[in-house]
Amino acid sequence: MTERTSGLPHDEPDEAPEGFREQPRYAPTVQRVYADDRIEVTWEPAFCIHVGECLRGLPAVFDTRRRPWIIVDNGSPGEIGEVIQRCPTGGALHFRRLDGGPQEPVPEETTVQERPNGPLFVRGNVRIFGQDRTMVRQDTRLALCRCGASANKPFCDGSHRKVGFRTTRGPA
16 A cells, blocks of 8 residues: 545534644645555545545545555455545545546536535536636535635535534425
């Protein structure tokens, strides 16, 4: 295993430690790659909102209490790919199969799902453009801020928990 630096999720994300975004490893330019000869997993901490699908889905591979926190040798490429696809923030986790197995699919349809008291989960072939019309990000899974408090707009950074953002149901 090498490390190089460069279904529906649960309603409530796991609690992240206060101030975790200020840690250098969460800088927007940080990217970590964990690989063996079968699969390559890319993690971009700036997009991780700690929903915890990876931790619950495959704890032998994903464990935040150890370093490195991802050990791809501890799971099959199929299992790892399945769990990563459950992550609502594709920017946080992606995979590339090196063993000839199926690659991460691009959804044929774009969907947007409101999360209770949280972000919008977007799936599809999504391109986000800035006000200057330059592409900010192209991805297949994103969590977009709707509380207004994110320091990583338009992406969610988990600030909705800190500011007590609440949603209410409107008329049907």
